[in-house]
Structures are given as structure tokens and as C-alpha cells.
Amino acid sequence: MKIAIVGGGIIGISTALFLKQNSNHDVTIVTEKTTPNTTADGAAGIWGPYLLDETPVPDQRRWAKETHDLIEKYWTSAEGGLMGISLVSSTRLNMEQIPPMWHDIVYGFRKMDQSEVKAIGRVNGEHNASGKRRVMGRLGVRVSMFKFKIQASEVQKSKKKGNKRLIRPQDTLFAGGGKPPKASVIFFHLFPFFLREFKQRGGKVILGVKVSDLTKVGQNYDLVINCTGVWAGEVAKDAKVAPVRGQVMRVRAPWIYRVILDDRDDGNYIITNQDSVVLGGTHQYGDWNTRPCEKDSQFITSGCQTMFPSLLAGAEKIKDWVGLRPGRSSVRLEREALTASNGRKVEVIHNYGHGGSGITIFWGCAKDTFKLVQEVEMEQGHDRMRFITSRL
Numbered sequence: 001m002k003i004a005i006v007g008g009g010i011i012g013i014s015t016a017l018f019l020k021q022n023s024n025h026d027v028t029i030v031t032e033k034t035t036p037n038t039t040a041d042g043a044a045g046i047w048g049p050y051l052l053d054e055t056p057v058p059d060q061r062r063w064a065k066e067t068h069d070l071i072e073k074y075w076t077s078a079e080g081g082l083m084g085i086s087l088v089s090s091t092r093l094n095m096e097q098i099p100p101m102w103h104d105i106v107y108g109f110r111k112m113d114q115s116e117v118k119a120i121g122r123v124n125g126e127h128n129a130s131g132k133r134r135v136m137g138r139l140g141v142r143v144s145m146f147k148f149k150i151q152a153s154e155v156q157k158s159k160k161k162g163n164k165r166l167i168r169p170q171d172t173l174f175a176g177g178g179k180p181p182k183a184s185v186i187f188f189h190l191f192p193f194f195l196r197e198f199k200q201r202g203g204k205v206i207l208g209v210k211v212s213d214l215t216k217v218g219q220n221y222d223l224v225i226n227c228t229g230v231w232a233g234e235v236a237k238d239a240k241v242a243p244v245r246g247q248v249m250r251v252r253a254p255w256i257y258r259v260i261l262d263d264r265d266d267g268n269y270i271i272t273n274q275d276s277v278v279l280g281g282t283h284q285y286g287d288w289n290t291r292p293c294e295k296d297s298q299f300i301t302s303g304c305q306t307m308f309p310s311l312l313a314g315a316e317k318i319k320d321w322v323g324l325r326p327g328r329s330s331v332r333l334e335r336e337a338l339t340a341s342n343g344r345k346v347e348v349i350h351n352y353g354h355g356g357s358g359i360t361i362f363w364g365c366a367k368d369t370f371k372l373v374q375e376v377e378m379e380q381g382h383d384r385m386r387f388i389t390s391r392l
């Protein structure tokens, strides 16, 4: 089949790659932008289900696990370091019930005991934008999560009994011919690998095209896959899609190795990347403003400083950045038959609305999209057969 994928973010690219890895379809990505100008390029880049609202939990879990399995496979491959994948010990202050549904997907999940939570309360504190501290009365978990861009020195006890993994900084920092990582500000290592493999397998990319009508694209293809992120609201005329604005700040603070996440709406997070530390962040529902604003920068610095007092003295600010998470009550992964103005039926598969979890569930969603592609292929095959037999 001739397939167009509209959207060149992590969802479009991974869907395109999955199709090329598993079929002989003729696949073209048609997109306005791609890396390094997509939402995932600037995101904090940690694996962890977040802001998926009413997306059915079994789906969330399956997609997250498929993606975790893929990342784990890459991490243990020769190119894992070049892809920027690291396993880091993370402290997550959770809004969900404990244990969360993903507890047995990650390594070494455990609930923090009261004294640890108290210690975080003392050291990190619950805070507001003015930086005031209060001792947390909430539940926290310690867990080792995959981080796509950072390097860390950690000894992790694997969930597989007796299997200890030692990740030393020199193993990851100097992977790839002994060269230190480039001092680039924005990079998302998986993208180049995915795009390169997609093209090597015969995939095509048409850049700089703004699609306003999926049925028009469908005139030249057997199937259109819609991966337009937060812009799907317009493209698919879906009123359920809304931006969840996220402002973050990158600083150079090489003494920070920790990941601390506070899941509340007004919670902050500190996520170490290879050459910078991402400080977050905001979750502003319905806000389309992609310009960083000073008030949010102050909220970020004061909140993160309160969580980790040694964070900012001596740190060099690199930049502020804003991205729009594709918010939706639930991820939309389903088929829709549209009718073009000339009456022609256009088969569409939607794959958008991944909220704050696109980097966490992309591969599972790509796999489910592929199953729908197979369904369409079967039906179109049957239609062709019916057409041929009716002419015999």
C-alpha cells in the first residue's frame, strides 16, 4: 500500500519506522517540521507515563512496556550510548495510587519509607512559586527509569534476580570511538537513528508541507496516518485536543546526577541530560503561547532551587524553552473513514493525543497502528478481489 504519515514528530517517525521494519509498504512522511524542531526535541526525555488522563490503563501499560522493552534493547546494544540512553535512579513524588500501574516495568521500584519522604521534605520541601517550604505528607517512590539524554553513574540491581548492572560514566560518556559527547544544546539522539533507518529501508520524507485537509493527501495514497500532535485538533477537527504548555529551562550544572520529579500540576522536576540539566516545568492547560515567559522561569528556578539547594549557584543558564504537549482526554488511536469533496473514501488512522507521554509510549502506539494498517490492507485486498471477481 501507498501510505502517507502526516507529522514528523516522535509519533510520526516511530510509526513510519515500525511500518518499514515490518512490511513492504511504500511509506512517506509528509510534515511541516521534523527534528530538531518538534516537541520531543526539547522535552525532558524521561520514560514515565504522565498526563494520559482517561486513556484506558491496559493500553497505557501495554504501550509503555513495549516502548520500555525497545529502549532497553537499544540500551544494551553497542549504539545505546550514542543514542543518548541511560538508566538513572529517579525519585518520583506521585499523584497516583501506589504502586502505580507501571511499577513492574521499571527496574528496582520501591516505595520510599516515611523517613525518606520526610528527608526529601526536609531537603527538598514542597514549595510554591515563592520558594516557601513545607514538609511533604505525600507518598514517594524510588525507581530506576530510562532517560534518553543523560548519563549517570549508578549501580542498579536488576529486577532479574542476582543480575547487577554497573553503568560507569566512562562507559556511556565516551561511547563511540572514545569521543566525548558534542556540546550541543538540543539533541534527541533517537531521532537521527530512527530517520536514518527509515530512509535506509526506502522511506521518504516530504518536509515543509502544512496539511489542512487529510482527504486531499488521501487523493494520492491508499491510507493516511495522522500523527500531528497538538495540531491534530485542527487537522482532524477534534475539539478534544488542547495544548498543555510546558516551559522548561536548561542549565549547565555537571554536579547534578539526580532525577527528581514531582507529579503535581505545580510541581517541579530536575532531569539530568548529557550536557545539561532540564529544570521544569509548567503544565498550562489550553495555553498556546510558545514563547518562554519570565514568570514561569522564576517559578522554575525557585522551585528547583528549593528541591535541590546546590543546583543553581555556579550553574550556567543555557536557554528557556516551551513545547506544547498534545493534551486529550484519551490518546486517539483508531480508524476513521473520511469522504473527500469528490466523494472518494479516504482511509485514515489517527495516532495522536499522547499528552506528557509521547516519549514513553511511542513504540507501543506504533505497533497498534501497524495492526490497524494490516486491517485496512486486508479490507482493501478483499475489495480488490471482489472488484476483480465481479468483472470475470
Ligand SMILES: Cc1cc2nc3c(=O)[nH]c(=O)nc-3n(C[C@H](O)[C@H](O)[C@H](O)COP(=O)(O)OP(=O)(O)OC[C@H]3O[C@@H](n4cnc5c(N)ncnc54)[C@H](O)[C@@H]3O)c2cc1C
Binding pocket: 006, 007, 008, 009, 010, 011, 012, 030, 031, 032, 033, 034, 038, 039, 040, 041, 042, 043, 044, 045, 046, 047, 048, 209, 210, 211, 212, 227, 228, 229, 230, 231, 232, 235, 245, 246, 247, 248, 281, 322, 323, 324, 325, 326, 352, 353, 354, 355, 356, 357, 358, 359, 360, 361
Ligand atoms: C516540556 C515538555 C516536557 C516533556 N517531557 C516528556 C518526558 O519526559 N517524557 C515523555 O514521555 N513525554 C514528554 N513530553 C511529551 C512529549 O514530548 C509529547 O507527548 C510528544 O513529543 C508528542 O509527539 P508528537 O509526535 O505527537 O507531536 P509533535 O512532536 O508536536 O509532532 C507533531 C508533528 O506534526 C507536524 N504537523 C502538525 N500539524 C501539521 C500539519 N497541519 N501539516 C503537516 N505537518 C503537521 C509537526 O510539524 C510535527 O512534525 C514533554 C513535553 C513537553 C512540552
